[in-house]
Amino acid sequence: xAGVTQxxxxxxxxxxxxxxxxxxxxxxHTSVYWYQQALGLGLQFLLWYDEGEERNxxxxxxxxxxxxxxxxxxxxxxxxLELEDSALYLCxxxxxxxETQYFGPGTRLLVL
Amino acid sequence: xxxxxxxxxxxxxxxxxxxxxxxHNNIATNDYITWYQQFPSQGPRFIIQGYKTKVTNxxxxxxxxxxxxxxxxxxxxxxxxxxxxxxxxGSNTGGFKTIFGAGTRLFVKA
Numbered sequence: 001x002a003g004v005t006q007x008x009x010x011x012x013x014x015x016x017x018x019x020x021x022x023x024x025x026x027x028x029h030t031s032v033y034w035y036q037q038a039l040g041l042g043l044q045f046l047l048w049y050d051e052g053e054e055r056n057x058x059x060x061x062x063x064x065x066x067x068x069x070x071x072x073x074x075x076x077x078x079x080x081l082e083l084e085d086s087a088l089y090l091c092x093x094x095x096x097x098x099e100t101q102y103f104g105p106g107t108r109l110l111v112l
Numbered sequence: 113x114x115x116x117x118x119x120x121x122x123x124x125x126x127x128x129x130x131x132x133x134x135x136h137n138n139i140a141t142n143d144y145i146t147w148y149q150q151f152p153s154q155g156p157r158f159i160i161q162g163y164k165t166k167v168t169n170x171x172x173x174x175x176x177x178x179x180x181x182x183x184x185x186x187x188x189x190x191x192x193x194x195x196x197x198x199x200x201x202g203s204n205t206g207g208f209k210t211i212f213g214a215g216t217r218l219f220v221k222a
Binding site: 004035041042043044045088090091092100101102103104105106108 | 146148153154155156157158161199211212213214215
């Protein structure tokens, strides 16, 4: 069974640009979660989508947004990039009846 | 949602049993306790989950006392490849908001 996949693996942007990160959940999983992990730090919860709806978001500014598509894949958009947005962005998925999350390999975003 | 507290780091040697304890004093009645393992530049990997007493799988054991204010992840006979960050978290079904703490950095030495 294929795991959670994320693309791209690496992304380099400059300040002020916009970044789009993509995630495909495990087949049958309806929930998708996004996390930010700065170098050497823990995971910071960003967003949770389930059945196409945003269910909750962490303490991040509105320039962090996303959506979930009918096939349960998801996009994370970061507008007006800042240097401190450089981090590993992790996506996880879970079945609707469980909160155990299965993580993808992440997208490494570097903002110059 | 339960806030968790873990040791920042631990050292061990190959072949030893490692026990990592996590405190979650305000765990809610419907919170499960889940442990994840993370290697550098990779996403966390689910290790084990429990609600109370003891749970064992092929990777680890999880001990949860009756008051559920703490839990202990037990890794039998660790190897160098078990060097990683281990996170414990309490969360309830539905993933309302999942809070990962700083985790415990385990260093396994030869």
